[in-house]
Amino acid sequence: MLSLKNISKHYNVGGNKTFVLNKIDLDVDAGEFISIMGPSGSGKSTLLNIIGLLDEPSEGYHYFLGEAIHNLKEKQRSALYKSNIGFVFQAYHLIDELTVYENIETPLIYQDVKSSERKALVADILDRFQIVGKKDLFPAQLSGGQQQLVGIARALITKPKLLLADEPTGNLNSKQGEDIMELFRKLNKEDGVTIIQVTHSEKNAEFGSRIINLLDGKIDSSRNI
Amino acid sequence: MIKTYFKTAWRYLLNNKTTTLISIAGLAVGICCFLLLTTYLLNELRYDRFYPNADRIVRVGNNYKTINDNQETNSAVTPTAVVPVFKRQIAGIEDGVRIYNYSGYKPVTVQYKDDLFNEKKVLLADDSFFKIFGFKFLAGNAASALSTPGSLVLTASTAKKYFGNDNPVGKILKVNQTNNMMVTGVIEDVPAYSQIKFDMLGSYSMLDRSKVLKWDSGNDYSYFLLKPGAAATSVQQKMNLYLTDVLKSQQKPGRHAWFTLEKLTDVHLHSSLSNGLEPSGNIKYIYILSFVAVILLVLACINFLNLVTARAAERAHEIGVRKVMGAQRKQLFIQFITEAGLITLASLLIGLALAYLAFPAFSNFAGSQLGLSTWRFTWLAPLLSGLFITVTLLTGAYPALYLSAFKPVTNMKGHGSSKNGNLRKGLVVLQFVVSVFFIICTLIVGHQLRYIQSMDTGINRSQVLVMDIGGMPFNKIETFKNAISTQPGIKSTTASYDSPVQIKGGYTITQAEGKSPDYSLSITGIPVERGFVNTLGIKLLQGSDYTPADEKQVMTDTFANRKYSFIINETAARALGWKPEQAIGKRIGVNGRIGKVKAVTRDFNFASLHKSITPVVLFAEYDWFSKLLIKTSAGNLQNTLTGIKQTWKSFYPNTPFEAHFLDQEFDEMYQNEQRTGGILNIFTAVTVFISCLGLFGLAIFTTKQRFKEVSIRKVLGASVSNIVALVSSDFLKLVFTAIIIASPLAWYAMNRWLQDFAYRITLSWWIFVLSAVLTVLLAFITVSYQTLRAALINPVKGLRSE
Ligand SMILES: Nc1ncnc2c1ncn2[C@@H]1O[C@H](COP(=O)(O)OP(=O)(O)OP(=O)(O)O)[C@@H](O)[C@H]1O
Numbered sequence A: 001m002l003s004l005k006n007i008s009k010h011y012n013v014g015g016n017k018t019f020v021l022n023k024i025d026l027d028v029d030a031g032e033f034i035s036i037m038g039p040s041g042s043g044k045s046t047l048l049n050i051i052g053l054l055d056e057p058s059e060g061y062h063y064f065l066g067e068a069i070h071n072l073k074e075k076q077r078s079a080l081y082k083s084n085i086g087f088v089f090q091a092y093h094l095i096d097e098l099t100v101y102e103n104i105e106t107p108l109i110y111q112d113v114k115s116s117e118r119k120a121l122v123a124d125i126l127d128r129f130q131i132v133g134k135k136d137l138f139p140a141q142l143s144g145g146q147q148q149l150v151g152i153a154r155a156l157i158t159k160p161k162l163l164l165a166d167e168p169t170g171n172l173n174s175k176q177g178e179d180i181m182e183l184f185r186k187l188n189k190e191d192g193v194t195i196i197q198v199t200h201s202e203k204n205a206e207f208g209s210r211i212i213n214l215l216d217g218k219i220d221s222s223r224n225i
Numbered sequence B: 001m002i003k004t005y006f007k008t009a010w011r012y013l014l015n016n017k018t019t020t021l022i023s024i025a026g027l028a029v030g031i032c033c034f035l036l037l038t039t040y041l042l043n044e045l046r047y048d049r050f051y052p053n054a055d056r057i058v059r060v061g062n063n064y065k066t067i068n069d070n071q072e073t074n075s076a077v078t079p080t081a082v083v084p085v086f087k088r089q090i091a092g093i094e095d096g097v098r099i100y101n102y103s104g105y106k107p108v109t110v111q112y113k114d115d116l117f118n119e120k121k122v123l124l125a126d127d128s129f130f131k132i133f134g135f136k137f138l139a140g141n142a143a144s145a146l147s148t149p150g151s152l153v154l155t156a157s158t159a160k161k162y163f164g165n166d167n168p169v170g171k172i173l174k175v176n177q178t179n180n181m182m183v184t185g186v187i188e189d190v191p192a193y194s195q196i197k198f199d200m201l202g203s204y205s206m207l208d209r210s211k212v213l214k215w216d217s218g219n220d221y222s223y224f225l226l227k228p229g230a231a232a233t234s235v236q237q238k239m240n241l242y243l244t245d246v247l248k249s250q251q252k253p254g255r256h257a258w259f260t261l262e263k264l265t266d267v268h269l270h271s272s273l274s275n276g277l278e279p280s281g282n283i284k285y286i287y288i289l290s291f292v293a294v295i296l297l298v299l300a301c302i303n304f305l306n307l308v309t310a311r312a313a314e315r316a317h318e319i320g321v322r323k324v325m326g327a328q329r330k331q332l333f334i335q336f337i338t339e340a341g342l343i344t345l346a347s348l349l350i351g352l353a354l355a356y357l358a359f360p361a362f363s364n365f366a367g368s369q370l371g372l373s374t375w376r377f378t379w380l381a382p383l384l385s386g387l388f389i390t391v392t393l394l395t396g397a398y399p400a401l402y403l404s405a406f407k408p409v410t411n412m413k414g415h416g417s418s419k420n421g422n423l424r425k426g427l428v429v430l431q432f433v434v435s436v437f438f439i440i441c442t443l444i445v446g447h448q449l450r451y452i453q454s455m456d457t458g459i460n461r462s463q464v465l466v467m468d469i470g471g472m473p474f475n476k477i478e479t480f481k482n483a484i485s486t487q488p489g490i491k492s493t494t495a496s497y498d499s500p501v502q503i504k505g506g507y508t509i510t511q512a513e514g515k516s517p518d519y520s521l522s523i524t525g526i527p528v529e530r531g532f533v534n535t536l537g538i539k540l541l542q543g544s545d546y547t548p549a550d551e552k553q554v555m556t557d558t559f560a561n562r563k564y565s566f567i568i569n570e571t572a573a574r575a576l577g578w579k580p581e582q583a584i585g586k587r588i589g590v591n592g593r594i595g596k597v598k599a600v601t602r603d604f605n606f607a608s609l610h611k612s613i614t615p616v617v618l619f620a621e622y623d624w625f626s627k628l629l630i631k632t633s634a635g636n637l638q639n640t641l642t643g644i645k646q647t648w649k650s651f652y653p654n655t656p657f658e659a660h661f662l663d664q665e666f667d668e669m670y671q672n673e674q675r676t677g678g679i680l681n682i683f684t685a686v687t688v689f690i691s692c693l694g695l696f697g698l699a700i701f702t703t704k705q706r707f708k709e710v711s712i713r714k715v716l717g718a719s720v721s722n723i724v725a726l727v728s729s730d731f732l733k734l735v736f737t738a739i740i741i742a743s744p745l746a747w748y749a750m751n752r753w754l755q756d757f758a759y760r761i762t763l764s765w766w767i768f769v770l771s772a773v774l775t776v777l778l779a780f781i782t783v784s785y786q787t788l789r790a791a792l793i794n795p796v797k798g799l800r801s802e
């Protein structure tokens, strides 16, 4: 479903080109659950952002669902992104001014989904994540684990084919982390969502079907589980 | 979708109460002032435009200059012959009307049964008046209403005052105790925005002069209705040709006279003629006030703009998240515009309410009744929606474009961009440039107005009571004078033709000893009673005041036999080429009055201080006095006044007592300036308020952003005053920049303004320094709360929050 060819990303720091990603080749099939690991600063987040169309590579070719991303205009890219990709962050990144319900609803609004349909979809996912009771609370009134649950619910509300998660459990305790990972596995197995996650935890990485190790912007190793 | 935009915007605004309140307060005040000013401007600009024939009506100007004059005389007062003769002679003129201000010198007394009123707005006009001006008749017939002498047309509210609900037509009113006049019609009230204002309009034919066509004298205003398509310039040309060809014999050599025509709609704001029916406005002030209106609005918008962009750092995170969730730039743009729209809507409503409350007070200032009703709805609705759209775009478009362009990845890391910091500073500087400019102007205008009021004009105005006695025979005046002269508190009394601070009479010295026979010098002249010079404290440089013998001479003999004696001012003597001591005893002739110069006075101002002193001649002539001047002594003025009033009542029970102080009259001559000064005061206060509000808002965010830096500095040992100095200096730098930019601009503008006064202050440096100090002080006080808060922060807390 996704293919990176020769992808590099570099910054100019003090006149020197420093490579954050260096000639990455990566193919991901639909239905995979990939864990990306590697030391801090190795370029994991950068890679994930490029895959998620939030960032652009300096060089290389990027194909997603058969489209050559590097040839697309901003508008087409945005349309492709909206309907196919969901993002989950370590720092949750919920909007403080919006309630749980509204946070989850927002992506649907941006997709021009009708109000009645939105209601049904949000009610459904609240129910599935068992956070119906929290729907009128604001992010500040939730625990970290609950906030991340809302973050995942929000990422999934548009039924994306690809879920990207940057250290989704980084701010959670191990029990909460495990719950999230269970949820990911279930999504992957039962709903067929392709998942790419960045994680520092060996144990959480094991939930995936493939583990990729990044080192200094290069793929150091890749093994299937 | 729309609902979501509103809900989000609403909640965001509620969650940020300080910013929201500051934005709304600034904008509401700005919008309120904008509405007040535009209403005032509308009222000025619609002046006289409601007349159905407005584009075809012109006013005649009477201009002349002799070779000995320094200046031209341009007057709106025209000879009686102008209208009847030109109407006949010139094809382009369809009709014409002479208007005489019957209540010009003193109120007209009008009696109906037992009711006695003083009417202050009574005009007399030729019977063509209603054909030309086309007022709507509620009763009576427009065509014939003025055709017989003694007919009188009333406005609706005047008719109601006299007759209640009875039919006024055919009723007889007793005017000035002698004339019985019959009401022949009732018209709608005359709008306040008409140059011709009246409560009663009588037939011009009741004046003796209506039957003679004189070219050398007259007290009328002349208006022509031009034929459709006739050009005013060609009519004016024909008038002047007639003047030089046909009336050649009447012209004195060396005296150049010409007529001008002004469009009716130009009279109020563009006329330079003196002695019009009402003092004219000044287009310059219209430009200035339009500029002020726009500037105020822009300043208020800047506040909002600055606060929004200052918060950009905080909002960067939200924008990033929304983009990750699939928001397109357009959608974010709409969201921010919606926020701006909500703020604008709230400000607009509050601004409207404020304006509604402020209109009565503002009307007082502006000198005419203003309100939202001044606007026709078909104009107000577009104004308000235009205002809404403009302000929303002004305040919303830039931040919306700017914020919606944020890149999600960089922003979610929490680094807000501070790229627009310079723009923000620039805008604050702009606000303060305007504030400083206004502060300087206010101080200078106030200074100049005080200067005028306290200037030594050569006349001692204090405690001089002016009574309107318009045309009362001198023997009656004398009896009354004698009766009050015994009362305590009265120092001296004298009578004169005009008020001594506004002497209007245009005369000509047509012969003078030692000059060629065709000598001619335009002067201002005024018949006065003995004691005029003394009562007003006018200094004599040479010679002496009139004696009872001079008095007797002009009172008894016929005009032809009178031996006049003149008192001239220094300027007149100079114009005649005489030193004061040489002037005494010289023979001169003033419009047929032959006599000797008896005294020379030190120069005194007898007209507006916009003009410098010109030659003036006082002469004893007791035929017609309109003012009685009573010099009272200080202390217990009230008793003195009551005494005079009682004596008046016992002498003339049927003529209401009318008096005012000379001081007061003098001050009223500068009403236009006082008014502009007043408006300037208000709007300076508003500008300063808005700018300080903006600075305050900015201070909140800047200090918040610097909490960490301040904390570290405190850990390193900085004292509270170190920190206050550090943080305030940033703001004060902006204010200093503003002062440096604004001062020369204000200097230039005020210099121009002062040129209009013949008597003016010099611009001294202390005004600029004072303004600078004032502004810095205001700015410092504004930011001090925030800087102190920053300085008093607990450093541990400040560091942890990062
Ligand atoms: N705007 C930038 N300019 C210069 N260098 C940058 C910029 N953004 C990121 N980098 C560099 O790119 C490298 C990779 O960053 P990235 O966030 O992808 O690391 P990471 O593998 O996710 O690390 P971590 O595990 O700590 O999250 C880092 O060394 C960082 O310094």
Ligand SMILES: [Mg+2]
Residues within 6 Å of the ligand: A044, A045, A046, A166
């Ligand atoms: Mg990372």
